[in-house]
Amino acid sequence: MNSPTRELLADLLTDRDASFDERLITGTLNAVRRRRRQRQAGRVTLAVAVIALLVWWTQLPRSSAPTIAVAPSPKVPEYLVRTQPLTADERVGTQPATLAVVVSRTDESLLVKTVPSPDLYQLITDEELKQLLAGHDPVIIRQAGGRALLR
Numbered sequence: 001m002n003s004p005t006r007e008l009l010a011d012l013l014t015d016r017d018a019s020f021d022e023r024l025i026t027g028t029l030n031a032v033r034r035r036r037r038q039r040q041a042g043r044v045t046l047a048v049a050v051i052a053l054l055v056w057w058t059q060l061p062r063s064s065a066p067t068i069a070v071a072p073s074p075k076v077p078e079y080l081v082r083t084q085p086l087t088a089d090e091r092v093g094t095q096p097a098t099l100a101v102v103v104s105r106t107d108e109s110l111l112v113k114t115v116p117s118p119d120l121y122q123l124i125t126d127e128e129l130k131q132l133l134a135g136h137d138p139v140i141i142r143q144a145g146g147r148a149l150l151r
Helices: 003-013 018-059 126-132
Strands: 140-142 148-150
Touching: none
Parallel strands: none
Antiparallel strands: 140 148
8 A cells, every 4th residue: 555545544543532532422422412302392293283273173162053953744644545457348458460551752832821901812713722732742730720732
C-alpha cells in the first residue's frame, strides 16, 4: 500500500481520545432517544385527537326527520268467497279454423268526404261518380249514427 493510505488506516485503527468516543456514543444515543420520544408523542397526540373527535361526534345533536302522525286506515270488512268449477254449459270452447280470414290490399284509395253545406257541393249521378272514381275500387263504409263514407 502506498503511504497516504497507510497513514489513513493507521489513524483509523489507533486509539483515539476516549472522550471523543464517549461524546460520539452519547450523541448517537441522545438522537435515537429523541426520535423515539417524538414518535411516541405523535402516537399519543393522534390517540387523543381520535378520542376527542369521537366524544365530539357523540355529543352532536341528532336531527331527525319530523314525525308525522298518520291516522289509522278504516278497517275494511273481510268477505269469505266461495268458488266452484263451471258446469259444461257455462264453459266457452273454441275450434281451430272457424273464422274466415279477410285479406286486404294496400293500394291507393280516393277518400271522398262531404261537408254539410248546400252551397259547397252539387248533386251528381251514379255515372258521374263512376267516372270520378275510375281506376279505384270504391267501398262504402257505414259508421254509427247512419253516416256513410265512400272510400
